[in-house]
Amino acid sequence: MTVLTVVAADPVTDPRWRRLAAGPGASLFTSPPWINAVCRSYGFTPEARIALDPAGEPVGGFAWVTVQDVRGRRLSSLPFSDRADPLVADPPVWTALLDAAKTGDDQLTLRCLDDSAALADPRLRAVGAAAWxxxxxxxxxxxxxxxxxxxxxxxxxxxxxxxxxxxxxxxxxxxxxxxxxxxxxxxxxxxxxxxxxxxxxxxxxxxxxxxxxxxxxxxxxxxxxxxxxxxxxxxxxxxxxxxxxxxxxxxxxxxxxxxxxxxxxxxxxxxxxxxxxxxxxxxxxxxxxxxxxxxxxxIVTLRSGTWLQAPEQEEFGRELGELTRLLTDPSVPDEVTARAGALLYRYFC
The missing domain is CATH 3.40.630.30 (Gcn5-related N-acetyltransferase (GNAT))
Known part of the structure; x- marks a missing residue:
């Protein structure tokens, strides 16, 4: 069995990630420019793990951001993206990547197409689906x-x-x-x-x-x-x-x-x-x-762990929904609604 080395990387700047992001299974949403646009806009710090073969060649990768707000701490791959398929076809490589990426009890959510190696991982469960x-x-x-x-x-x-x-x-x-x-x-x-x-x-x-x-x-x-x-x-x-x-x-x-x-x-x-x-x-x-x-x-949404919201977090979600209804009322000028989106949209991930 091939011995893999898994290394931490910045998916925006690492040339090994760029090679993976132009290969099989990659998409716009795992590309360095897309990840950079999302992270610059919302103040996220992107992280990635890259699996290397014995010759040092990248054979798989996985990227995410850590979201920390009033809703709690969680990992998302990747927020405000249609999907962010792990850049790997081999389930053992995916297992090694997730082992290196996920620590503690942080909940991880990812979206991927229905042929992703991640779907066979028993640590993840399907919680939603959409059409592509x-x-x-x-x-x-x-x-x-x-x-x-x-x-x-x-x-x-x-x-x-x-x-x-x-x-x-x-x-x-x-x-x-x-x-x-x-x-x-x-x-x-x-x-x-x-x-x-x-x-x-x-x-x-x-x-x-x-x-x-x-x-x-x-x-x-x-x-x-x-x-x-x-x-x-x-x-x-x-x-x-x-x-x-x-x-x-x-x-x-x-x-x-x-x-x-x-x-x-x-x-x-x-x-x-x-x-x-x-x-x-x-x-x-x-x-x-x-x-x-x-x-x-x-497109399947996968999630690990159980995310139990505290009462104050649930209350925040209800208040955010009510605030959205108020700010999208037809009587509110569109410019005000746009400014509200700029302030609040990061909480919808």
């Missing part, structure tokens, strides 16, 4: 247009007839415009706070070089009515955020945005569009993504 969708870009634009659902093709045509225009932008101002849409959608449709603008700006700073951060803005009669942020890592283009103005959905701007994202992926030589995580209790979103994706899998 992907569109392989293994054909030209015309072929991909034929593959998407007939409803999507009709909606793309309808958006064109309505005069919807989609601009592909790489500048920071476009990110800020999109964030305004994002705040409005989460507030008025879901009564939720949005992640701070600083997080979106940090993502842009990490990914804009080489055109890897794209903001698609759909306009009608000069008004921005929908948008999305796409990020590139390795050879995959990721749909990360999307938002639209409900009053203009009849013009089908979201379909125009999705189709533009697929076209951009083809132009850039990507192999896949990753449409990300969709909660199973949002069947409308799952159904919308199914119109575009030919691949569907599950």
């Amino acid at each position: 969708h992907g569109t392989p870009l293994d054909g030209g634009v015309d072929e991909l247009h034929r593959r998407i659902s007939g409803t999507s093709r009709r909606n793309i045509a309808a958006a064109g007839r309505a005069g919807v225009r989609v601009d592909v932008r790489e500048d920071l101002d476009a990110v800020r415009t999109f964030h305004g849409l994002h705040v409005g959608l989460r507030k008025h449709k879901y009564r939720l706070l949005a992640q701070p603008r600083e997080f979106f700006e940090n993502i842009w700073h990490e990914f804009h070089a080489g055109g890897r951060c794209l903001t698609l803005l759909a306009s009608l009669d000069g008004e921005v009515i929908a948008g999305a942020m796409f990020l590139e890592w390795d050879d995959v283009i990721y749909y990360k955020f999307g938002a639209s103005v409900p009053e203009h959905l009849r013009a089908r701007p979201n379909d125009a945005v999705y189709w533009t994202g697929i076209q951009r992926g083809v132009e850039r030589g990507m192999r896949l569009v990753d449409w990300g995580l969709s909660d199973l209790d949002q069947p409308g979103l799952v159904g919308f993504k199914r119109k575009w994706a030919s691949d569907e899998r599950r």
